[in-house]
Amino acid sequence: MNNKKAHSYVYQIVIMGLLIAMDVILTRFLSISTPVTRIGFAFVARVIAAIVLGPLQAAAAAGISDFIGAIAFPSTGAYFPGFTLTAMMFGLIYGLFLHQKVTPARITGAVVSSQIVCSLGLNTLWLTIITDSNFIALLSTRLLQSLVTCIVQIATILALQGAFVLIKRQVRTAE
Numbered sequence: 001m002n003n004k005k006a007h008s009y010v011y012q013i014v015i016m017g018l019l020i021a022m023d024v025i026l027t028r029f030l031s032i033s034t035p036v037t038r039i040g041f042a043f044v045a046r047v048i049a050a051i052v053l054g055p056l057q058a059a060a061a062a063g064i065s066d067f068i069g070a071i072a073f074p075s076t077g078a079y080f081p082g083f084t085l086t087a088m089m090f091g092l093i094y095g096l097f098l099h100q101k102v103t104p105a106r107i108t109g110a111v112v113s114s115q116i117v118c119s120l121g122l123n124t125l126w127l128t129i130i131t132d133s134n135f136i137a138l139l140s141t142r143l144l145q146s147l148v149t150c151i152v153q154i155a156t157i158l159a160l161q162g163a164f165v166l167i168k169r170q171v172r173t174a175e
Helices: 003-028 043-053 055-072 081-098 104-131 135-174
Strands: none
Touching: 003 043, 003 055, 043 055, 043 081, 043 135, 055 081, 081 104, 104 135
């Protein structure tokens, strides 16, 4: 492996580490947790990882940050691997939509897809398993929350879109 390629890998690992730390802090310390949902801005770190690093690295970063956060700060109960899988799916979906090009249509697609698959689908399933609740009953209570989350995430990502693209450009230049 040549020196430039090794530098690029090290740089990507450093960026991933910073985004993992940012995700853990935003999730565990700067969000509001309820028994059914968590309201916060950890998705910002995952979006940056998706744009800068791509879908696989964003999925890995999201999974690692969820695992570290759950083990180091178990404020909402015991570790459940399903939520780590969901975090990884969020990173993967954001990466598939946003790594190549960031447009309003791709942002909307990423957020809506991730909310349907991850929040409404997987997280509702995990909560059903954990709480022994009825899936449909739990899903119906989560629909409004997911709609509000979609609106907030789309607006936030659109507002920060220029900064995200600038970060990607700066990371590419530094590699």
